[in-house]
Amino acid sequence: TFKSLGFSGLALQIGRTMVLQSSSTESFTLRVYSCKDSLREDTQRAGLVISHAGAASCLESLGKGEPLVIVINKKLMKNHQLQLANQLHKQERLFCSTLPGLLQSMDRSTLKCYPPGQPEKFSAFLSKVVGLQK
Amino acid sequence: MACVLIPVVAAGAVAVVLVLRLWIVCRSQDVTPRESLSLLVVAGSGGHTTEILRLLGSLSSAYSPRHYVIADTDKMSADKINSFELDRADRDPSTMDSRYYIHRIPRSREVQQSWLSTVLTTLHSMWLSFPLIHQVKPDLVLCNGPGTCVPICIAALLLGILGIKKVIIVYVESICRVETLSLSGKILIHLSDYFIVQWPTLKEKYPRSVYLGRIV
Known part of the structure; x- marks a missing residue:
């Protein structure tokens, strides 16, 4: 296939x-x-990444702008991977499916790019609440 | 009669004092100005480690020394942490104080472990967490929801309750959690000083939480 x-x-x-x-x-x-240890090298080279909806895999792939197909691991606690997957799917960042047929029908050009997170907002907040002086 | 009553009254009094202390410790949020602070990070496992290292990457070298706690069955987190710290030292060679330590405690919950046995294993890791926290006495505990962080945070609270040290507990819910909190989150939203979520849907449900946008 x-x-x-x-x-x-x-x-x-x-x-x-x-x-x-x-x-x-x-x-x-x-x-x-x-x-x-790290799949970074492989995912960078790949035209398509297929993965579970683990946060690490999702963030790594999307952050690099790689098209991502995720297959949910339903056995984990309360199927929580589905939350992130659904949200990212809603935002049109990725394809989410259980059907192999998706591979044939999907159009990768419809996906939106995933902007990077902003950890600097976190560090600014943290420095303030712990009383760290600049 | 009296010999039964005295221990009961004593136990009751101790319980009241502890609850009062807990209330005081959870309430006190006064900010003491400082130049550096020791940080204890519960890295847990897998995706949690990746997420928390992203957060740590944004912190200045004032957060030093850094103590990492990982689950003892976790092989990869230690490698990730070591390469993160090496990378950090490379980027900023001026900071002489790049001390970091990795501690291991038993996992409080393996993936797919049953609820009842989770209670037992959590008690076991709590028993081991307190000596660790007592030895490190961190200024700040940072965690993002692996099961291991619950006993660590309770141990950190206990330091405050016993009047040894007020430890600031900051919890960042994983980016995975869009609509519901994780089990650790549901417990620690009541016990943490600052509880950060990464999706607005959670902020609406839990007004006590802090929403800063997507930070990982």
């Missing part, structure tokens, strides 16, 4: 549960690893 959509390769982080071998053909490379 990925190949028919014009993707040239797939990098998978699979955790420690499955066994899968990396392989490659002329037009498609499949790279597999169990766990990595």
Whole structure:
């Protein structure tokens, strides 16, 4: 499927549960690893990121302006990943779906860019309330 | 009769005093001017660590030394913290005081752990949190909602209740939380000095919270 959509390769982080071998053909490379310290290098290179709605993955990918598809992990406490996913979907920052069909139907150009957060507002607030002098 | 009554009255009196102290500690928000302050950060695990490091990146070197608390089953947070601190030292070599420490305590709740056993494991980590907090005596505790932060914050409160030190507790709810608070958030909104949320929907529901926009 990925190949028919014009993707040239797939990098998978699979955790420690499955066994899968990396392989490659002329037009498609499949790279597999169990766990990595940082996926930044891979996501930067990628044309599309598919992930759970963990805050870290979402922020990292969106912050870099990469199109993101998230698949919700429903088993977590009260399905809380769905909150962030729905909100970002409402703001048209990402596609949110459980259907593989999405990969075929989506139009990546409709997505809006995700502006960076403003931690400096936090530091200004904190310095004020703890009485830190400039 | 009297020998039953005395311990009961004594226990009641102690309880009243503790509740009064708790009320006073939670109320007092007077700002003492200072030049630097020691910071204890509950990094927890995974996404929580990423978020809180983003926040720490914006803080000046006046927040020093920095103590990090992570769950003992968490391998990756320590690496993330180390590379964050290295990066920080590289960017600003002028600050000689780049001391930081990483402490480990047992997780109070693993993902998908049941409620009843969560109570027990939380009690266990509370038992270990107090000596840690007592040893570090931070000026400020900063956390963003991994289960581990509840026992740490209660231990920090206890320092205040016992009159050892008033610790400022700042809680930042994770960006994940758009409509409802996390379990840690629901507990700590009552116990923290400042409770920050990142979506306006939460600010409406919880007027006590502080909304500064999206800060991570």
